[in-house]
Amino acid sequence: MEKxxxxxxxxxxxxxxxxxxxxxxxxxxxxxxxxxxxxxxxxARRGEADFLVDNKPVDEATAISEAAxxxxxxxxxxxxxxxxxxxxTQKIAIELAKKINATLDDTSSFxxxxxxxxxxxxxxxxxxxxxxxxxxxxxIYWGTDPSxxxxxxxxxxxxxPRGTEKQRGWEEERTAIAIDVRKSHTAKICGNYxxxxxxxxxxEFIDAxxxxxxxxxxxxxxxYPPKKxxxxxxxxxxxxxGVMFVGRGLIYSLxxxxxxxxxxxxxxxxxxxxxxxxxxxxxxxGFNENLFAETGYVNSVKFENGTAKHGPxxxxxxxxxxxxxxxxxxxxxxxxxFLPGSIAKNMLEIPVISMDHCETLTSKHSKVYINTAxxxxxxxxxxxxMDRVKMSFEPVIETNHLSEEVILKKIMEAx
Amino acid sequence: MTNAxxxxxxxxxxxxxxxxxxxxxxxxxxxxxxxLTPEDCPPLKDEPKYKENYEKISELFKPSESATETGLxxxxxxxxxxxxxxxxxxxxxxxxxxxxxxxxxxTNPNKLVLAVEDGxxxxxxxxxxxxxxxxxxxCNGCIVTCPxxxxxxx
Numbered sequence: 237m238e239k240x241x242x243x244x245x246x247x248x249x250x251x252x253x254x255x256x257x258x259x260x261x262x263x264x265x266x267x268x269x270x271x272x273x274x275x276x277x278x279x280a281r282r283g284e285a286d287f288l289v290d291n292k293p294v295d296e297a298t299a300i301s302e303a304a305x306x307x308x309x310x311x312x313x314x315x316x317x318x319x320x321x322x323x324x325t326q327k328i329a330i331e332l333a334k335k336i337n338a339t340l341d342d343t344s345s346f347x348x349x350x351x352x353x354x355x356x357x358x359x360x361x362x363x364x365x366x367x368x369x370x371x372x373x374x375x376i377y378w379g380t381d382p383s384x385x386x387x388x389x390x391x392x393x394x395x396x397p398r399g400t401e402k403q404r405g406w407e408e409e410r411t412a413i414a415i416d417v418r419k420s421h422t423a424k425i426c427g428n429y430x431x432x433x434x435x436x437x438x439x440e441f442i443d444a445x446x447x448x449x450x451x452x453x454x455x456x457x458x459x460y461p462p463k464k465x466x467x468x469x470x471x472x473x474x475x476x477x478g479v480m481f482v483g484r485g486l487i488y489s490l491x492x493x494x495x496x497x498x499x500x501x502x503x504x505x506x507x508x509x510x511x512x513x514x515x516x517x518x519x520x521x522g523f524n525e526n527l528f529a530e531t532g533y534v535n536s537v538k539f540e541n542g543t544a545k546h547g548p549x550x551x552x553x554x555x556x557x558x559x560x561x562x563x564x565x566x567x568x569x570x571x572x573x574f575l576p577g578s579i580a581k582n583m584l585e586i587p588v589i590s591m592d593h594c595e596t597l598t599s600k601h602s603k604v605y606i607n608t609a610x611x612x613x614x615x616x617x618x619x620x621x622m623d624r625v626k627m628s629f630e631p632v633i634e635t636n637h638l639s640e641e642v643i644l645k646k647i648m649e650a651x
Numbered sequence: 652m653t654n655a656x657x658x659x660x661x662x663x664x665x666x667x668x669x670x671x672x673x674x675x676x677x678x679x680x681x682x683x684x685x686x687l688t689p690e691d692c693p694p695l696k697d698e699p700k701y702k703e704n705y706e707k708i709s710e711l712f713k714p715s716e717s718a719t720e721t722g723l724x725x726x727x728x729x730x731x732x733x734x735x736x737x738x739x740x741x742x743x744x745x746x747x748x749x750x751x752x753x754x755x756x757x758t759n760p761n762k763l764v765l766a767v768e769d770g771x772x773x774x775x776x777x778x779x780x781x782x783x784x785x786x787x788x789x790c791n792g793c794i795v796t797c798p799x800x801x802x803x804x805x
Contacts, residue, residue, distance in 0.1 A: 397754030
């Protein structure tokens, strides 16, 4: 029997082997997905009103025209979010930003944006997750805990599965290494190959690893045992197909990416190493690629008469901090919740339009709230996986809610 | 978990054979192997002087009541469905090498020991588990690959 598999858009892994049982447009059972995926698939549906203005239910036309008038009257509106939106929606959002001369940004400006940019510009060697499954023998998880953030990374792609060139499995043919400031769940699986470093100790550890790889004595100010670093260097040198999964733990710890570039260069002189960023949202990578294709930048842009200006001052954090934006359209995100309070509170002073499939802190404090269909569950489209592979998906269940794509088109028309 | 000698100390030690075993020590060994339960010892269960010991032994075996024939317990509150155990389980790999064995969705669910359902691992087809039956092997593939100790054997 031909099986009907769905794509889970719960995280950046976009698992494409999910089976779902549904009845009367309600998801009853989800097979193979992790708990993150199951929660995402079963998220539908909620009783709130579809369109709210000033927290009062209104009809679609009123909400759209109110949203359009906020954007029209703004001198410098901000469009933010889109990490879980489909690529199709993101392209329309870019068009919209162009039309209204908006500042456009997503979470990558304070997450893994610099790494995504380096990958898109081919500055780092990368590979797909399928390559990892089939070929990888040395896998490093650095500053990331996929067991919690991307639960199926180890079982579906990296450490546990038998690949075409790795038939003897994790017991004999793969080595998993964790480098982190704490003993995470992933580090626990790595056993003796867990290297615990102090916070902000990553740059020094990279230098020590480079020294170890070059046959010198590795030294760190926190006296990490040189013997252990040399042991690590020896494993890395022997890698036939190595992969480094990099998370925010490493990126936040480095002043810039130079030490990482240098490490990858040295590793590739001695062995064969690839890098994959641990992108958390389902389509952050898609946003970076789509915006790069349009403007040459991956995030933090400000459109002005058709041209795009780029700089840290156009990121969501800096533009809200400087109060340079006077309205905000938030798509599938909750900045009021996750931005620092001192910065997020500036959002309360400007009119906000929030598009989300559930009530959030941001939606509660929005002038206009539009309840959208859940991407990947109620709305189809395509997304870019964290290894830059395009994944297309169909809706799992039907809904009366409009997709983000349709709503953005309607707002465009109303403008 | 306790050992057979500790269990023996709590039994009547009369070797009455009412349980069907030749001695109280043999009964303790059977208790450990989950072949018999504390209720199978009539004096322990019925005589008031053994009441305290009966309760103690019953308490010891309570956590394993939900255990399957192989002694496997899944702590559902801990499991988050990563599927490490499902992919690492040797019978799973042998029975479905191109599905589960390769990290993907099962293609042969009727032969799998472990599968993820609603984000939680479920034990099924226990006859396939290496810990099943008389010739069992003390395989620990599912335990060592679990990051949160959600799987336990008793």
